[in-house]
Amino acid sequence: MVKMFLFDALRAATEEEMMRDSKVFVLGEDVGHYGGSYKVTKDLHAKYGDLRVLDTPIAENSFTGLAIGAAMTGLRPIVEGMNMSFLLLAFNQISNNAGMLRYTSGGNFIVPVVIRGPGGVGRQLGAEHSQRLEAYFQAIPGLKIVACSTPYNAKGLLKSAIRDNNPVVFFEHVLLYNLQEDIPSEEYLLPLDKAELVRKGSDITILTYSRMRHHVLQALDVLVKEGYDPEVIDLISLKPIDMLTISQSIKKTHKVIIVEECMKTGGIGAEIIAKINDNIFDELDHEVVRLSSQDIPTPYNGKLEQATVIHPYQIVEAVKGILNKK
Template sequence: MSQVFMFDALREATDEEMQKDDSVFVLGEDVGHYGGSYKVTKDLSAKYGDLRVLDTPIAENSFMGMAIGAAITGLRPIVEGMNMSFLLLAFNQISNNAGMLRYTSGGNFTIPIVIRGPGGVGRQLGAEHSQRLEAYFQAIPGLKIVACSTPYNAKGLLKSAIRDNNPVILFEHVLLYNLKEELPDHEYFLPLDKAELVRQGNQVTIVTYSRMRHHVMQATNQLIEEGYDPEIIDLISLKPIDINTISRSLMKTHKLIIVEECMKTGGIAAEIIAQINDDYFDLLDAPIIRLSSHDIPTPYNGNLEKATVIHPDQIIQAVKELIY
């Protein structure tokens, strides 16, 4: 076991898969000699050359289209968005091409492409660099979407995503790259469609993902000291949502809180609530509590930015209100 930063865990996953399979390559803005904005591709261009770690112009729609074309011909591209907000410029390619070509070709083409990069609310990055795009992409048929939250699941998810024959979007949070964790020395893979049961409990189910996992765990540590017993689920998979893991938890707790950094309107929590109401409403003993970001562009001002997202004290208050 060795202590590894999240950005290094992602780099290790990329390096291992490129070493094993010559069809795997990386492209994006500043991924080459610069090593990526968050150093996920550091030194890979020196090891594999400029054609397998390909620096692109600032033209997201163009290089996304090129990557999808490469995937159709049998290559396995990893596209890094320097900031996931920029990939809105490639929304047409991701939705109409990556998501649909396997279906519209009658299965003649597979699209083994990974789209990954930093997103979420950082620290004073401004509205256009603080996007949470998971809800934007969730409605697109044909995509798989995962959100990593630790170095361990970041590496295991990326390796699985690279080997998958479908388009996978991997959301990384800009404030988690320096998170450090022990990783096993042996090779491992994690499923792209399963949630993680982070903590077992009996009083209330708290569902979360990405950076909010750590806010939930901070709140949980205090709640445990006060005698509460929450069950914590990290979604990991945002499309498809692992509703079975959530429903099994609700069979014990009968109470649900969803904590997300996504906007409240049309967010991931909204989809979970819809699925619970459709199929598992009878498991609930109380209304579902949804803790989401405000429906506004993220302010640049630090105090205002902080006020738009959920913090541990709000989670603690919600648990107490729901139980009593």
């Protein structure tokens, strides 16, 4: 085992795949000489040079389109968005090209591109740098969407994403890069379409992902001490959603809370509720409770920003409210 920060785990995954396959390359703003805004590509330029660690102009639509074209011709690009919010400028390339080309070409082309970078609500980064874009991309046919949450799953998931023949949007949370964990020194890969059972329990199912996993675990410390027994699932795959794991849990607990940083309106939680109602509604003993961020642009003011997202005490209150309901 070796102790790594999350950004180091992502860097290690990238370097291992670049060493393994000469078709893998990285492009984006400041990924080369500077080593990336969050140092995920630190020192890779010195080892691999300008053509495999490519510094781009500030032109997200152009370099994302370049990456998709490169993927169609046999390369395996990794696009780093300096902030995932900036990739809204490449929404056309991601939706109309990356998501569609395998289908519209009748399978003649594959698009093995990874689009990764930091997102989520940070610490006073302002509205335009604190967006929660997972639901924006979830609606696009043809994409896979992954949200890492620990150094361990970040490394294994990124390696799998790079090897996948489909376009993968890979979400990292800006506040998790300095999370540290012991991870295996030997190579490992993790599936892109499976949720992780974080804790087994019998009282209630808590579904979460990304940074909110850690808020849930803080809430768990309180709940377990008070005699509650929640089951916690980290979704990891936001598209496709692992309904098998979710269904198995709900059939055991019959109650479910979704904790997300996404907006409530049209968010990931809304899609999960629809899937639960479609597939296992009869297993529910209580309506699905959804704890989501406020439907507002993220404020710059620190206290208002904190009030935008869900906190552990709210999770504790919600679980108790359901389980103590007569």
